[in-house]
Amino acid sequence: MELSPLDPVTPQLAKAVGSVPEPDSVPGGLSFEPKWDGFRAIVYFDGENVEIGSRGSKMLTRYFPELTDAFSRLLPGPCVLDGEIVVPQGAEGSQKLDWEALTARIHPAASRIALLAKSTPAMFVAFDLLSSGDDVLLDAPFSERRERLEALIGALPHPIHLTRTTTDVALARQWLVEFEGAGLDGVVAKPLLQPYAPGKRVMLKVKHHRTADVVLTGYRVHKSGNGVGSLLLGLYNGDGVLVNVGGASAFSNARRLELVDELAPLVRRDADGEIVAAETERSRFSGSKDVSFVPLEPSRVVEVQYDQMEGMRFRHTVQFARWRPDREATSCTFDQLDRPIAYDLDGVLV
Structure with missing residues (x-):
């Protein structure tokens, strides 16, 4: 062989x-x-x-x-x-x-x-x-x-x-x-x-594996056309600007449909009652991929599990843990994140 x-x-x-x-x-x-x-x-x-x-x-x-x-x-x-x-x-x-x-x-x-x-x-x-x-x-x-x-x-x-x-x-x-x-x-x-x-x-x-409390900023419709495919998440930086940090997905079919109704009161609409058009920033990996999403009022806080950060974003898709109705959205900042202590790569290599 x-x-x-x-x-x-x-x-x-x-x-x-x-x-x-x-x-x-x-x-x-x-x-x-x-x-x-x-x-x-x-x-x-x-x-x-x-x-x-x-x-x-x-x-x-x-x-x-x-x-x-x-x-x-x-x-x-x-x-x-x-x-x-x-x-x-x-x-x-x-x-x-x-x-x-x-x-x-x-x-x-x-x-x-x-x-x-x-x-x-x-x-x-x-x-x-x-x-x-x-x-x-x-x-x-x-x-x-x-x-x-x-x-x-x-x-x-x-x-x-x-x-x-x-x-x-x-x-x-x-x-x-x-x-x-x-x-x-x-x-x-x-x-x-x-x-x-x-x-x-x-x-x-x-x-x-770590947890963080983040602000729910919107959701993408599932590729099937029914229900929520992923939640879009943000954190406030030192200047008070809400920054996109990634998304959470992996919901069951039933839960995807439930989330549409649950989040309906938060959907941002214009003066005519139409959903405000919104898209995430495109990257070289987006290609012709649909990057539109349903924007939500940034008032709901969700606790997520994550492994690590890459710059200002979660390195991988995070896992939904629970809603945090006890938290104010504006209190969700980058300061809460656990950053690893720097370690020189040469110390890892043989």
């Missing part, structure tokens, strides 16, 4: 758990490693040519010429690597991952790609080895794959890195707290005896 970008491997996945698990919770024990917040990537190197596949098997090769060049020059032989593409930003001694800079790398113009490859170069953090030379390692336990990965790339220079691992659960729990300050996303636990399982959730992931 040969692993090839013509028949891409689907990366194995992780299921979320509430806390870092004990090593003896699975037969053979667990290996812990940082959870990198970037683009999942399967790197195919046949000794001459490089292809980089995404989690969904879309080829990312053209967007990261500096990495394809590095793989061609530095990898000692044919191999298939599983890892993460990330973009570090900041001065030496205070670097962290920059998600916005990473997403900006996906651009249709070749000239822009070349410019960004120099101004915001990416690096690759490897955490699994799927083949080496003629050996396909999918059926090998993770302990063996990790040992061979260390031997293959452990001594390679930047921009190719090897993620660190530990079997010490206390250290893994320390990483969960400290490494967030460098822009990482949590901790992953891998069964040491587990073969590689494409597309299956055999790993465990622990992410940061």
Whole structure:
């Protein structure tokens, strides 16, 4: 069996758990490693040519010429690597991952790609080895794959890195707290005896979970045309301006319909009784996507669960927790948010 970008491997996945698990919770024990917040990537190197596949098997090769060049020059032989593409930003001694800079790398113009490859170069953090030379390692336990990965790339220079691992659960729990300050996303636990399982959730992931009280500013209609698809959320900045910080979704069909009636008194209308037209700001990812929404009077407060912030916005879609009728909307400011203590990215890398 040969692993090839013509028949891409689907990366194995992780299921979320509430806390870092004990090593003896699975037969053979667990290996812990940082959870990198970037683009999942399967790197195919046949000794001459490089292809980089995404989690969904879309080829990312053209967007990261500096990495394809590095793989061609530095990898000692044919191999298939599983890892993460990330973009570090900041001065030496205070670097962290920059998600916005990473997403900006996906651009249709070749000239822009070349410019960004120099101004915001990416690096690759490897955490699994799927083949080496003629050996396909999918059926090998993770302990063996990790040992061979260390031997293959452990001594390679930047921009190719090897993620660190530990079997010490206390250290893994320390990483969960400290490494967030460098822009990482949590901790992953891998069964040491587990073969590689494409597309299956055999790993465990622990992410940061926090709550915040935010202002409900509007809602988008569900793609079916019926009910509320997502709630739009805001926080007040230091100048008293209500800033869009993201959205909450994942409601049941019944709840989507209930929310339309529940929020009807808050819908903003003009003098003729018509709903005020409103759109969220477009981005390069919006394309022709409908960005219209139903604006609401900013008077209702909702408590949400979130994992982390990216600038002035929630990094991912947040989860609705409960209404907070005891809170005034104007009291919902950025000051309430829990910001991680800064941690230099160099302290995370091996």
